[in-house]
Amino acid sequence: MPTTLSVPATRSDTGKLPRLAATNLACRRGNRLLFTGVNFSVDAGHATWLRGRNGRGKTSLLRLAAGLSVPESGTVSWGGVPVRQAAGMAHRMVYVAHASALKDDLTVTESLRFLALLHGRDSDTTAVHQALERVGMASRRDAPVRTLSQGQRRRATLARLALEREASIWILDEPYDALDSDGVDCVNALLHAHLARGGSVLLTSHQAPGASAPPMASFDLDPFA
Amino acid sequence: MGSVFLAVYQRDLRLALRRRVEALLPVVFFVVAISLFPLGVGPEPQILRQMAAGIVWVSALLATMLSVTSLYASDHGDGSLEQMILSGHPGSVIAAAKAAAHWTVTGAPLVLVAPLLGLLLDMSPQALAALLASLLLGTPILSLLGGMGAALTLGLRSAGVLLILLIVPLSIPALIFGAGAVSAAEAGLSAAGHFSLLGALLIMTTLGAPVATSFALRIALE
Numbered sequence: 001m002p003t004t005l006s007v008p009a010t011r012s013d014t015g016k017l018p019r020l021a022a023t024n025l026a027c028r029r030g031n032r033l034l035f036t037g038v039n040f041s042v043d044a045g046h047a048t049w050l051r052g053r054n055g056r057g058k059t060s061l062l063r064l065a066a067g068l069s070v071p072e073s074g075t076v077s078w079g080g081v082p083v084r085q086a087a088g089m090a091h092r093m094v095y096v097a098h099a100s101a102l103k104d105d106l107t108v109t110e111s112l113r114f115l116a117l118l119h120g121r122d123s124d125t126t127a128v129h130q131a132l133e134r135v136g137m138a139s140r141r142d143a144p145v146r147t148l149s150q151g152q153r154r155r156a157t158l159a160r161l162a163l164e165r166e167a168s169i170w171i172l173d174e175p176y177d178a179l180d181s182d183g184v185d186c187v188n189a190l191l192h193a194h195l196a197r198g199g200s201v202l203l204t205s206h207q208a209p210g211a212s213a214p215p216m217a218s219f220d221l222d223p224f225a
Numbered sequence: 226m227g228s229v230f231l232a233v234y235q236r237d238l239r240l241a242l243r244r245r246v247e248a249l250l251p252v253v254f255f256v257v258a259i260s261l262f263p264l265g266v267g268p269e270p271q272i273l274r275q276m277a278a279g280i281v282w283v284s285a286l287l288a289t290m291l292s293v294t295s296l297y298a299s300d301h302g303d304g305s306l307e308q309m310i311l312s313g314h315p316g317s318v319i320a321a322a323k324a325a326a327h328w329t330v331t332g333a334p335l336v337l338v339a340p341l342l343g344l345l346l347d348m349s350p351q352a353l354a355a356l357l358a359s360l361l362l363g364t365p366i367l368s369l370l371g372g373m374g375a376a377l378t379l380g381l382r383s384a385g386v387l388l389i390l391l392i393v394p395l396s397i398p399a400l401i402f403g404a405g406a407v408s409a410a411e412a413g414l415s416a417a418g419h420f421s422l423l424g425a426l427l428i429m430t431t432l433g434a435p436v437a438t439s440f441a442l443r444i445a446l447e
Contacts, residue, residue, distance in 0.1 A: 090286065090312060
């Protein structure tokens with residue numbers, strides 16, 4: 001029921017971030033079994049880099065972790081509770097998909113303010129402007145999203161991460177995609193700050209996250225096909 | 226919860242404002258479709274008056290169905306829908322806000338221009354008043370049902386045709402009682418019964434359609 005998802009009371013929950021764990025996870029897309037028997041966990045303060053060849057199911061795994069889809073078998077749990085029933089997870093999770101979730105016809109600031117409001121984050125114009133500044137998008141903050149380049153779109157999307165104040169779990173699908181080296185450093189700085197406050201990260205990336213990235217456990221999806 | 230409703234509603238209105246021409250297309254369709262009838266069936270006032278209620282109502286139904294197809298498509302395409310579903314707010318509140326925004330952009334203008342088109346079809350003042358009231362009660366039903374259809378057909382090819390096939394049967398009661406109210410008023414009878422039934426339909430759809438829509442959206446995202 002949708003009502004079980006409404007959990008504003010737990011937002012003040014500032015205890016240690018529960019552990020995200022996958023047990024014996026299998027995922028099916030159409031009639032193809034993408035992976036099976038996957039076990040991993042992400043603890044508070046830790047980052048995991050999910051690797052795998054194209055089409056191995058990295059994005060599918062992230063969607064399972066975010067609770068957007070249901071696994072073929074196995075479970076993804078958050079603090080011991082299946083993610084789709086975990087109270088308060090919605091407010092302590094940021095899922096950045098490959099699609100930007102920005103509206104072409106709105107300005108960058110308007111788009112971000114809506115997302116911040118939707119997720120119960122600080123949606124003040126000043127807070128959003130500061131977040132955009134941290135990802136190097138201050139000069140484009142009032143531009144319509146449609147006019148942004150691919151890399152700028154990515155930066156604007158990731159500005160959501162700069163709005164985070166509390167320890168939460170970040171599930172990031174190719175955060176480094178289309179970014180220049182300066183953009184990669186911006187993201188890594190955000191990751192450092194996030195891990196320092198006890199947050200956790202699960203991300204996918206084609207290339208190695210780079211020298212400025214925080215230490216990450218790497219998890220390879222290839223052997224589970 | 227109220228703030229999320231308002232946020233989604235305002236965002237959709239703002240998006241419609243940025244695409245004014247697109248937002249006006251259903252009303253243009255409505256006007257064009259209705260003004261074709263006097264040309265097609267002939268200009269005899271007697272015939273037009275008899276058919277007026279049905280013509281306006283059917284055109285409103287089709288205008289709504291045509292415009293509702295894209296209600297969730299762009300949010301689905303750019304990932305906004307995922308974010309809305311993941312936000313932890315009830316999907317039904319988001320669905321209700323989207324339907325309310327759709328009604329404000331499409332339904333309300335239809336209600337506003339309908340009396341003018343009624344005059345074109347030689348409707349009497351009592352019939353015009355009944356038409357206005359029946360559309361006011363009926364178009365929100367169409368937006369809510371249409372939103373449900375849009376969610377059910379999300380991501381499918383030829384979603385538009387499928388949506389019409391799915392939703393038109395469900396909206397037939399609204400069509401019958403809406404057009405019936407106008408005919409009753411035209412004949413000098415009381416339309417109160419028709420309005421009560423339309424009101425009941427509106428309450429039922431308001432309670433049911435957003436919940437069904439939220440389930441359909443969840444399924445579409447899997």
